[in-house]
């Protein structure tokens with residue numbers, strides 16, 4: 226079995242393990258039974274993509290509510306339509322369960338569980354290890370195991386492989402193990418699981434070749450690489466690239482503010498250069514499960530290896546300072562109106578971490594709310610995607626936009642959802658702090674940009 230890597234070399238296997246042709250035959254005949262562990266933003270779109278390609282897919286999740294919803298044919302992920310889930314469930318191609326004993330009948334299993342940071346900013350691999358413990362009980366000849374959760378280089382080789390080999394099964398001979406980073410971008414209408422190229426690296430050349438063949442059944446372009454470590458590092462480079470460049474844009478925003486220059490105008494003009502420049506934009510801070518988290522997996526690993534990831538640490542500091550910078554802008558704008566943050570009513574527009582999603586994980590809105598709350602402001606919010614929010618031990622409810630904007634002392638645009646009526650808000654609000662340049666079409670003194 227041969228497969229060409231991006232480096233141009235062909236990875237060849239001199240002796241094919243008997244389990245490899247059997248697995249290849251199952252993949253090509255689409256009789257392969259697929260398991261996806263973790264049915265979240267990553268796992269559910271992946272499961273439906275393979276089911277749509279004609280494979281029988283079982284989703285395994287600890288969350289009984291998610292399992293029940295899938296079984297009822299309902300989706301809870303914006304990018305996956307309920308109509309599609311119900312069709313696939315009815316056709317017997319998609320099912321979900323909390324019972325991991327079903328792994329015994331699975332030929333290929335994708336691990337798509339969370340990889341958060343601990344409070345100390347160390348990687349929390351407990352979800353991966355729990356999933357691997359389940360697989361380990363059922364690992365069998367001809368099984369393909371693929372980790373998709375973002376993690377530091379070495380996780381697949383150093384943590385997962387020894388566990389799966391504990392029962393005497395040998396990788397590349399009895400079972401096959403790969404890492405394939407997930408690159409899904411929730412709410413992106415142009416790129417989704419099927420048309421985002423899939424990088425895959427295996428522990429052995431057979432593992433890579435079988436992993437690549439597997440993804441080729443459901444994904445338009447597959448990019449094999451020479452090892453699991455390369456595949457793990459690819460994802461961290463991509464997300465570090467974003468974090469560092471956003472950090473630069475955020476530093477530019479702070480510098481421009483000191484110099485009374487409009488950073489948005491600067492970036493738009495710089496972006497007219499047809500080569501050598503790619504625009505990144507400032508904002509209230511990083512959010513979501515990936516960009517604020519993943520680079521710290523790499524810096525942790527660098528420290529463990531006795532070295533340093535200086536760009537990552539610096540970008541983390543600058544990006545982490547943005548909620549404070551936003552609050553300074555609010556303070557200055559209120560002071561100009563002879564008001565203080567204390568006792569002012571401050572209304573946030575958008576609390577999700579990015580446009581048109583319902584995800585508030587790591588959202589900078591939470592930091593802005595907490596800072597304003599500490600300063601004695603009366604805080605409220607509107608978000609068409611987040612009806613309620615746990616904050617500081619209380620429950621906040623999303624408020625009707627028009628009334629809240631008319632009555633607040635200050636409105637802070639944190640997330641530029643497309644559902645907001647920017648014209649109406651611009652006309653009715655008394656003071657607007659715009660952290661996303663969402664009000665670019667309006668020139669009014671009461672609109673303060675980042």
Ligand SMILES: NC(=O)c1ccc[n+]([C@@H]2O[C@H](COP(=O)([O-])OP(=O)(O)OC[C@H]3O[C@@H](n4cnc5c(N)ncnc54)[C@H](O)[C@@H]3O)[C@@H](O)[C@H]2O)c1
Pocket residue numbers: 262263264265266267268285286287288291337338339340352355356373374375376407408409410411514515
């Ligand atoms: N969300 C994104 O945009 C995105 C993009 C690229 C990569 N990733 C990476 O993909 C991974 C998954 O992220 P996500 O956003 O889908 O997370 P998520 O929280 O949306 O979903 C994870 C799911 O795993 C389930 N789960 C947790 N432990 C489990 C276990 N032991 N067994 C079975 N199910 C378990 C949870 O109940 C949940 O449904 C993370 O490593 C993340 O960094 C996420």
